[in-house]
Amino acid sequence: MSSMMNMVNTNFVDEENIIYEEELNAAELNNTRLPESEDDVEEIYYITKQMTVKTIIHSLTPIEYPPTSKEGVAIVYHVEGWNNVEEAFTDIQYSMGKPCGQHTSTCSYLGDVTIEKKDRTCQGVKICEFANSELLEMNHESVNTDSDLQLKVNKEMSEDNIENVTFAVYLAAFKTKCRYMRDGVQCAGKPILKCLKRKDNTTTYFIGCSEWNFNEKFHRFINIKENVDLNLLRQLLDGLYGGESEEPTNDCYTILPNSSKKTLCSHPHRTGTTIKQGSIIQKTCGVKYSKIIPLDIKSCPYVILISKGIHSHPPPPPSRVPLTICSRLQELIHQANDNNSDITPTHIITGNYYTNTQ
Ligand SMILES: [Zn+2]
Ligand SMILES: [Zn+2]
Ligand SMILES: [Zn+2]
Ligand SMILES: [Zn+2]
Numbered sequence: 001m002s003s004m005m006n007m008v009n010t011n012f013v014d015e016e017n018i019i020y021e022e023e024l025n026a027a028e029l030n031n032t033r034l035p036e037s038e039d040d041v042e043e044i045y046y047i048t049k050q051m052t053v054k055t056i057i058h059s060l061t062p063i064e065y066p067p068t069s070k071e072g073v074a075i076v077y078h079v080e081g082w083n084n085v086e087e088a089f090t091d092i093q094y095s096m097g098k099p100c101g102q103h104t105s106t107c108s109y110l111g112d113v114t115i116e117k118k119d120r121t122c123q124g125v126k127i128c129e130f131a132n133s134e135l136l137e138m139n140h141e142s143v144n145t146d147s148d149l150q151l152k153v154n155k156e157m158s159e160d161n162i163e164n165v166t167f168a169v170y171l172a173a174f175k176t177k178c179r180y181m182r183d184g185v186q187c188a189g190k191p192i193l194k195c196l197k198r199k200d201n202t203t204t205y206f207i208g209c210s211e212w213n214f215n216e217k218f219h220r221f222i223n224i225k226e227n228v229d230l231n232l233l234r235q236l237l238d239g240l241y242g243g244e245s246e247e248p249t250n251d252c253y254t255i256l257p258n259s260s261k262k263t264l265c266s267h268p269h270r271t272g273t274t275i276k277q278g279s280i281i282q283k284t285c286g287v288k289y290s291k292i293i294p295l296d297i298k299s300c301p302y303v304i305l306i307s308k309g310i311h312s313h314p315p316p317p318p319s320r321v322p323l324t325i326c327s328r329l330q331e332l333i334h335q336a337n338d339n340n341s342d343i344t345p346t347h348i349i350t351g352n353y354y355t356n357t358q
Pocket of ligand 2 (some may be wrong): 179180189210211219220
């Protein structure tokens with residue numbers, strides 16, 4: 001009856017002057033801003049009475065790089081059959097820092113169950129003081145592993161990066177003095193690239209001392225292992241590297257996880273005419289996380305991770321092997337194969353998300 005009345009009443013005002021209660025409520029949620037379209041209203045989901053998000057993702061496995069957004073992303077993990085529910089929160093490459101709030105609340109999204117809500121803040125990453133400017137200014141909401149920048153970072157982080165191995169050899173020589181003593185005075189010789197040619201025609205390269213003589217032992221001698229670019233090493237030792245432009249030396253792609261204890265980057269950088277190893281600096285972040293865990297996880301086998309805000313740093317490199325992700329995926333693939341169900345391995349691997357139909 002009352003709805004009939006409403007319908008009749010609206011005929012007295014033009015359509016644009018009708019204010020709908022649902023839109024008013026949504027506008028309050030959006031603080032002061034009125035929603036621009038009806039779509040905006042529909043896309044808001046309540047997780048608790050106080051917490052809303054605009055995106056909900058369902059996942060059967062932990063997600064290494066959970067996406068985020070300004071308005072919030074909730075990842076609902078289906079944890080039935082998981083050995084350790086905490087893996088939803090620990091198999092993540094972002095460093096979440098110390099707890100900054102914890103309380104019991106009610107989760108409307110999971111059907112008004114009692115939950116424990118734990119808050120965290122993203123701790124960002126560590127980069128070199130000579131970081132590439134694109135890297136320095138980078139924000140991200142989700143990780144694009146195929147981007148040019150990400151590929152450069154990956155190359156930088158790979159263990160068998162010949163450039164980096166060469167830099168390490170050079171820096172070791174650059175930082176130490178020749179220990180040879182002549183009449184109580186330490187040798188002032190410079191490190192130079194030398195080679196020993198043997199009778200059998202084999203050649204061994206090493207870093208020796210510029211003051212070395214045939215009858216003097218104990219001058220500097222640094223073995224050169226495999227994986228060294230001898231041409232680059234020679235340029236570095238001769239002070240020719242990066243002499244023309246500043247580009248390669250002050251364009252660092254080093255990114256370290258927040259947990260890294262390194263204080264210096266592995267590159268020689270140039271400030272003016274001096275070679276300096278880059279200091280590692282912290283890049284902070286304001287992304288807020290909330291973990292939601294039902295008190296009775298047996299009867300409600302879901303946990304939720306909410307992230308709000310945009311990461312003000314490049315994605316952290318993988319710092320731990322997410323074993324559970326692999327094992328969970330294998331499990332699912334086996335299940336899918338055994339049951340011949342509609343969950344195909346491709347779906348799980350590429351999607352990791354699928355829409356909830358329950
Ligand atoms: Zn650096
Ligand atoms: Zn010497
Ligand atoms: Zn962050
Ligand atoms: Zn679901």
